[in-house]
Structures are given as structure tokens and as C-alpha cells.
Amino acid sequence: MNNADDIKKQLGIYAADYVKNGMTIGLGTGTTVYWLLQELGKRVQEGLQFTAVPTSAKTKEIGEGLGIKFKELDEVDELAIAIDGADEVDKNFQLIKGGGAALLQEKIVEAATKNLIIIVDERKMVDTLGKFPLPVEVITFGWAHVQKRIQSLGCKKVDLRLRDNQPLLTDHQHYILDCYFDKIDDPISLNTTLHNIPGVVETGLFINMASEVITGYNDGSIISTKRPV
Ligand code: A5P
Numbered sequence: 001m002n003n004a005d006d007i008k009k010q011l012g013i014y015a016a017d018y019v020k021n022g023m024t025i026g027l028g029t030g031t032t033v034y035w036l037l038q039e040l041g042k043r044v045q046e047g048l049q050f051t052a053v054p055t056s057a058k059t060k061e062i063g064e065g066l067g068i069k070f071k072e073l074d075e076v077d078e079l080a081i082a083i084d085g086a087d088e089v090d091k092n093f094q095l096i097k098g099g100g101a102a103l104l105q106e107k108i109v110e111a112a113t114k115n116l117i118i119i120v121d122e123r124k125m126v127d128t129l130g131k132f133p134l135p136v137e138v139i140t141f142g143w144a145h146v147q148k149r150i151q152s153l154g155c156k157k158v159d160l161r162l163r164d165n166q167p168l169l170t171d172h173q174h175y176i177l178d179c180y181f182d183k184i185d186d187p188i189s190l191n192t193t194l195h196n197i198p199g200v201v202e203t204g205l206f207i208n209m210a211s212e213v214i215t216g217y218n219d220g221s222i223i224s225t226k227r228p229v
Contacts, residue, residue, distance in 0.1 A: 004121055007216035011119040012036035014222050015083050015214060018117060021049050024076050026109040027063060029102035032119050036083060041066025048116025053079060055109045056102035057171050079113035086206070087132045089125050089213055091197050093118075093227040094187045098135030098204030101161065101170050106201055108211055118210045122217045130184035133159070135204040136177045136194055140167075142173050146199040153193060156180045174201050185217040 001012070012035025019025055019040060027033065027040075030101045037059065040048070044067045054060035060070055072097050084106060088096040095118065097103050138146045144192045161168045161176040168176055184190055184205075193207040214224045 002216075002218055002220055004110045004123070007121040007218070008032040009035040009218070010222060011121070011214060011216045013039045014216075016043060017041050017118050018081055018083065019043070019048065019050055023050045024071070025050055025052050026082025026084070026113055026116075027052045027054055027059050027068075028080045028082065028106060028110075029059050030085040030100045031108060031151040032085035032121075033059065033083065034062065037046070037062050037066060037068070040068060044068055051076070052108050053112075055082075055084065055106040056100070056101075058102070073109055073112060076112075079109070080111045081117055083117045083119060084110065085119050086124060086210075087143040087204070089118060089120055089210070090129050090130050090187070091127060093213060094129060094208070095206035095210055095211045096129050096132050096134055096204050097206050098137070098176065099132070101135070101168060101176050103168055103204045104137050104172055104174070104202045105168065110206070115211050116209050118186045120213065120215055122215055125215060128183050129186065129187055129205075130181040133178040134178055134182045134184070135161070137170060137172075137174045137198045137201040137203075138177055139201060140169075140173070140175050142199050146197055147177055149197045150177060150179055153190075154181075154194075155172070156182055172201075172218065175196070
């Protein structure tokens with residue numbers, strides 16, 4: 001029986017095999033990707049050469065400390081692959097992301113590849129999205145009005161995310177609203193509805209973006225599944 005951290009570490013090592021010499025890749029954010037960064041750092045020391053576009057300031061900071069070479073998104077064309085974690089993954093490979101508040105940059109970077117590889121432990125695989133509160137990134141101006149509009153969509157609770165008792169500011173100087181929908185029956189239409197609210201910058205619904213999900217199980221096994229095209 002492996003604990004959550006062991007599984008994340010195994011996933012990081014497994015996913016590092018996807019990174020080949022000469023690639024330009026997107027690197028995600030979070031506690032699972034942390035282990036990927038550690039493994040890639042080791043492989044860089046052993047001679048692996050690649051360039052990465054970070055999905056957050058945190059990933060860039062950790063990666064640079066490990067010797068990983070970064071570029072800005074606008075300095076590169078298409079990314080060969082991107083690897084990231086997720087908070088929930090449903091049967092159709094739709095995702096909730098943003099638990100680490102990096103969803104905006106993640107979505108922009110990951111839109112630059114056809115090969116978004118998601119690494120998650122089995123607890124994050126769900127039939128229906130929504131138990132995990134959906135993060136929605138909003139402009140700071142008028143955020144309480146956006147909060148009310150999301151509540152009026154039938155969302156049970158919408159919390160402004162705090163850090164140290166202050167509203168958390170994202171890398172791009174926005175707020176995050178954590179939206180407790182409980183059950184998201186139609187993620188595609190909810191994503192569109194949320195985008196139509198003035199003040200919403202981006203949602204944590206990653207629709208039709210993941211091409212492959214690598215799942216780590218409690219018994220130590222790892223299974224990779226490709227999204228049917
Ligand atoms: C960051 O904003 C998120 O999208 C993360 O990718 C997601 O929350 C998964 O993070 P963990 O691997 O830490 O669970």
C-alpha cells in the first residue's frame with residue numbers, strides 16, 4: 001500500500017521518461033509535478049537536454065534550482081508535450097485544475113500542445129466532476145458581483161480563496177473563487193456559461209485538452225490511458 005506522496009513520486013519518475021533530448025515541453029504546477037521536476041533535474045545532471053515553458057512562477061523557481069532551462073511561451077512555437085497534475089479527471093478526460101492557483105497560465109501553456117499528459121493518483125479519478133471545488137480566476141475589481149452570479153447558477157458556495165487571511169493573488173494578479181458545485185453534469189456548457197460572466201478570466205475546467213492520463217494506484221501500479229480521438 002503506497003501513500004499519496006509515494007504515488008506522486010512514482011508518477012513523476014514515470015512521466016520523466018516522456019521527455020526526450022531536444023524537446024521543448026510545458027511543465028505543470030503542483031505537488032505531483034514537484035516530483036517530476038526532481039527527476040528531470042537529476043536527468044539534466046546526467047546529460048538530458050530539453051527546454052521547458054513553466055506554468056507558474058513556482059515551477060520556474062524550483063526547476064531553475066535544479067538546472068532546468070526555461071523559455072517564455074512566446075519564445076517558442078508548439079510544445080512537443082506538456083505534463084501536469086489535476087485535481088479531478090472524469091471518464092471523458094475532462095479535468096478540474098487550479099487547486100494550486102496556477103490555472104490561467106497552465107491553460108495558456110497547455111493549449112500550445114496536442115499532447116497534454118496528466119499525472120494523477122487514483123483518488124482523483126471521478127465519474128462526475130465537481131466534488132473538488134472548481135477554481136475560477138477573476139479580475140479583482142467587482143469580484144463579489146462575479147461571486148453572486150456564480151452562486152445564482154446553482155452553485156452551493158463560492159469562496160474567495162485566502163492565503164494568510166488575505167485574498168490570494170495569482171501569478172497574474174487576479175483572485176480565485178472556489179466554487180462548490182458538488183456535481184458538474186455538463187462541464188462543457190458550464191465552462192462557456194462561466195466565461196460569459198464579465199470579470200471571469202479563466203476557469204479550472206480543462207475541456208478536451210488532456211490527450212493522455214497516467215494514473216498511479218495504491219498497489220503501486222501505474223496505468224496510462226490515451227483519450228480516444
Ligand atoms: C495547479 O494550479 C493545479 O492545476 C495543479 O496542477 C493541480 O491542483 C494538481 O496539483 P497536485 O499535484 O498538487 O495535486
